[in-house]
Amino acid sequence: xPLLHPAFLTAATPARLAELVPDALLDDGxxxxxxxxxxxxxxxxxxxxxxxxPLVRHDPTGRWYTRLVLSGVVEVWLIGWTPGQSTPVxxxxxxxxxxxxxxxxxxxxxxxxxxxPTFQRWHPTGRTLGFPAHHIHQVSxxxxxxxxxxxxxSPPGLPMRLAPEPSAGQAGPDRSTGPDALxxxxxxxxxxxxxxxxxx
Numbered sequence: 001x002p003l004l005h006p007a008f009l010t011a012a013t014p015a016r017l018a019e020l021v022p023d024a025l026l027d028d029g030x031x032x033x034x035x036x037x038x039x040x041x042x043x044x045x046x047x048x049x050x051x052x053x054p055l056v057r058h059d060p061t062g063r064w065y066t067r068l069v070l071s072g073v074v075e076v077w078l079i080g081w082t083p084g085q086s087t088p089v090x091x092x093x094x095x096x097x098x099x100x101x102x103x104x105x106x107x108x109x110x111x112x113x114x115x116x117p118t119f120q121r122w123h124p125t126g127r128t129l130g131f132p133a134h135h136i137h138q139v140s141x142x143x144x145x146x147x148x149x150x151x152x153x154s155p156p157g158l159p160m161r162l163a164p165e166p167s168a169g170q171a172g173p174d175r176s177t178g179p180d181a182l183x184x185x186x187x188x189x190x191x192x193x194x195x196x197x198x199x200x
Contacts, residue, residue: 002026002071011051020044020051021069028072033154035130038074038098042150043128045076046100056080056103058146063087068150075156081106081147086140089115093158097135097151100128104147111136115163136163 004026008017025033025041033041045052045068057064058080069076081104089111099106101123110119113136122142123129131137141147 002028003067003069005055005066005068007051007055008068012048016048020048025069025074026071030072030155032096033073035096035098035132038096038152038154039100039128039130041074041076041152042098042100045150046102046126046128049102052078052102052150056148058082058148069152070156073156074152074154077151079149079151081141081149083141083143083145087138089136089138089163090160091136092131092133092153093160094133095153095155095158096130096133097153098128098130099123099139099149099151101125102148102150104141104145105143106147106149107140107142109138109140111138111163 004017004021008021012020021041025037052068055066055078060082063085064080066078067075068078089109103125105125106123108121108123109117110121112118113134115136
C-alpha cells in the first residue's frame, strides 16, 4: 500500500494530489521509473510549497528529513540542510535518482567507482538534476544559509553503499545501510557526471 505524508492528505485536494503524484507513481508493483519521471516528480513537488514548506526544519545539529511518498516504484524525501552539513560519500544501491533544490544552495562532489573524487558542482535554488544508477556522490549544505531539497529514488528501498573508511593505509570494508538510516540527499564549469542529467 502506498504511503503519503499526512500533510499531502490534509492540505491537498484530491485533484491537486493527483497532479503532483499521479496514480501511476503510487503503484505497488515493483518497477523502475525512468530518470525523466523522477526529475519531473521532484520539479512538480517543488511547486507545492504550501504542502512541504510547513514541514521543513533546519536543525544545526544534523540534517533533518522526512519521507513524503513511498510506493512500490518510488520514494520521495524532503531534506533540510544547514551550511556544512553533509552526507557521507555514497551510492544509491542501483536506484535512479533525482533532486530539486527548493531553497538555498547545495554542493555536490562526485566520485568514481573506486571512490576517488571526480567533480564538484553547486546547485542553487531551482536546480533539478537526475542521476544514473551508478552515481556516487557526497552532498552538503553550501552558501550562507539553510537549504531545502526534494529527492526521489526508483526503485525504492535499495541499500546504499558508503565509501570505505581507510584504516592503516588500507581501504575499509564495504559498509551498507538501509534507506531509513541515511537519506538519499551554479555549475562551476562544464563538468557533469557521466550519465547525469541537468534539467534546470
